[in-house]
Amino acid sequence: MKRQLDELVARLGARSVSCFLSTPTEPGTHAFVAEAVARGIRVLLPISREDGLLDWSVATPDAEIGEGLFGLPEPVGEVLGPIAVNDVDLLIIPAAAVDQRGMRLGWGRGYFDKTLGSMEKCPPVYAVIFDSELLDDVPRDVHDQPVTGVVTPTRTVPLSAPSA
Template sequence: MTDQEAAAEEAKRALRRRLRTERAARGPAFAAERAPGLSAQLQALTEQLGARTVTAYLSLPEEPDTRAFLRWAAASGIRVLLPIIRSDGLLDWAEHDGTETIEATLGIPEPTTEALAPSALDEVDLMLIPATAVGRDGSRLGGGRGFFDKTIASMRECPPVYAVVHDEELFDSVPHAAYDQPVDGVVTPTGIHPTLRS
């Protein structure tokens, strides 16, 4: 690792710690109160792009709440693929059917349906992914394990990728390294924000 990469990693860790502390201080009620607004923005983006198959995720209590959007998608006939963490650090995907379980290792909620073949991602029209913070320049600060970066980097043709964060977690730029995958846009409870990359 070069000195520049090491400095970027330290800056990422520092910002991640600060924002996680802020999320914990606000508590789950903060995300719950803003869930209707976030769902409306996610619905608008899905309709704007004409997406019929999307990837999303089951949010943790202090993350922006995705469950209202998942309910809308199910009622609207939108196919949703949710991630399952693999032991090798990559992701499998499974269809959302309204059920979930808590994955024992990392405490991440996961679908209970059977994992699909990797080719299922070829049918995705929009990827909605979690983030700790995002920059208007397309830079994304994830959770630190690189699951989504690896997935996006491995895709031959990637659909539009939008990260989901609280309004307070959208910046002009966030610390990032060359291997961090940029996003096309950001969705917050108050708006849809295309990045400078898109």
């Protein structure tokens, strides 16, 4: 997984990215985050808020990881507000599945859809999934936001966004 994410960051020339900390049931992002920070890439990690928005924290080599609002791994440290993500060159987000049109099925809380929908100038957005989670079609709701592509443990797939 780390190799695919490293190649994506290099190809896009990203110097600042947002990335989530994976759970044991998702493709791993922890090694990518640690190495990106070591290489001088600014990595923002999400922190869930009760109001449905995401705060952000800058990843550091010695960052403490705790349990967030929903039991997910989240950084413990200085908290930046929701608009901090507006400065990244690339968003790397979780997904349960993504379809060939770029529609992402999340975990039902809408955090990333709200974030993407509120950004003035959204950079490329790639969802991290297993190869088997790239499907022909996923359910779509009016608030759902498409992704630019997916990153799996074996490949990176650019996708076309659906037409309005």
